[in-house]
Amino acid sequence: DSGVTQTPKHLITATGQRVTLRCSPRSGDLSVYWYQQSLDQGLQFLIQYYNGEERAKGNILERFSAQQFPDLHSELNLSSLELGDSALYFCASSADTPGNQYFGPGTRLLVL
Amino acid sequence: AQTVTQSQPEMSVQEAETVTLSCTYDTSENNYYLFWYKQPPSRQMILVIRQEAYKQQNATENRFSVNFQKAAKSFSLKISDSQLGDTAMYFCAFMKHNFGNEKLTFGTGTRLTIIP
Numbered sequence: 001d002s003g004v005t006q007t008p009k010h011l012i013t014a015t016g017q018r019v020t021l022r023c024s025p026r027s028g029d030l031s032v033y034w035y036q037q038s039l040d041q042g043l044q045f046l047i048q049y050y051n052g053e054e055r056a057k058g059n060i061l062e063r064f065s066a067q068q069f070p071d072l073h074s075e076l077n078l079s080s081l082e083l084g085d086s087a088l089y090f091c092a093s094s095a096d097t098p099g100n101q102y103f104g105p106g107t108r109l110l111v112l
Numbered sequence: 113a114q115t116v117t118q119s120q121p122e123m124s125v126q127e128a129e130t131v132t133l134s135c136t137y138d139t140s141e142n143n144y145y146l147f148w149y150k151q152p153p154s155r156q157m158i159l160v161i162r163q164e165a166y167k168q169q170n171a172t173e174n175r176f177s178v179n180f181q182k183a184a185k186s187f188s189l190k191i192s193d194s195q196l197g198d199t200a201m202y203f204c205a206f207m208k209h210n211f212g213n214e215k216l217t218f219g220t221g222t223r224l225t226i227i228p
Contacts, residue, residue, distance in 0.1 A: 036116075038171070043203065045215035056213040088155060098207055098214040099147060103157035 004025065006091050012110045013018045015055035016106035018079040021107045023091030025072055031055070032074040033101060034066055049074055081111045114206050118219035125194055126227050127219065129177045129199045132179075133222045135204030141165075143209035146180065146187045152200040160202070163187065165209070191224075199226045 004024035010022035013019055025032050034046040049068035060066075063081075068074040078085060088108050092101040115138045125131040137146070146159040163171045163180050170178050175195075179188045191198055204219040 002158075033215070035216070043216075043218040044219050045217070046212070048215060055188065056215055058215055065191075091158075092156060094214070094215075098145075098209055098211065100159055100162060101216060103149075105154075105156055107156075 001100040002104065004091060004093050004102055006089075006104035007091060007108050008107060008109075009105065010110075012107050013081060014112055015081055015083060017081050018077065019081065019109065021076040021078070021089055021091075021109075023074045023076070023093075024105060025074070025091075025093030026095070027104060029093035029095050029102075030072065030103075031099075032068055032072070033094075034060075034074070034076050035090040035103075036082075036087045037106070040111040042068075043090075044075070046070065047081065078109070083111050085109065086111045113209070114141070114144075114217045114220035116206050116217055118202075118204055118205050118222050119223045121220070122223045122225070124225040126225055127194060127196060129194055130192050130226065131194055133191075133202050133204075133224065135187045135189070135219055136208050137184070137187065137204070139206065139208075141210075142206050143178050144206040145209065146178075147205040147207065148176070148178070149203045149205060149218075149223060150198075150200045151203065151221070154196075157203075159174045161189070172175060194226050196226050198222060198224065 006025045030051045046060040050054040092103045205216040
């Protein structure tokens, strides 16, 4: 158990819908990262937050957004969902920057 | 941009044997970190080992060790006395030493099967 929690574990929704994925980092970790793992794209970095502020952006679609709240949990919002958004979404956290990133169990999203 | 290449999509080895997974990377950076992550069938991403580029000594964690060749941009993982629980996808990852952008860039992975 990495200490990073993610909810929900599984999510099934339809095209065009909007979903919110939630992540709670390890106690004391200020950095949160979101990654997408899909069959065709592999593991891709989406976005990083540090103590409530956006720190870095990767290949994140405009339909996707994220935020980190004062209690340091983070949410990834996916809207206007397409079939190709089906993937495993990971949240990771780290205490140091740069430092080891510890991953949550992931949220498996299936868009039908 | 950094790229990470894992040229062995699949490998298998008998239990208790030693296996080496290969990884090469391309970067113009001088300071960076390299990692190996393990993803068992549960899909959890587990950090196995980390290497700082400025350190000449190869990192070791119990049965896991790396062979880091900076000039060749090579970073292989050796698993000694392999166990059934080592069966997993293994991902090599690169991170720049850059405060403000600590994203991990992953390779495509090597699927390792330990045969009883």
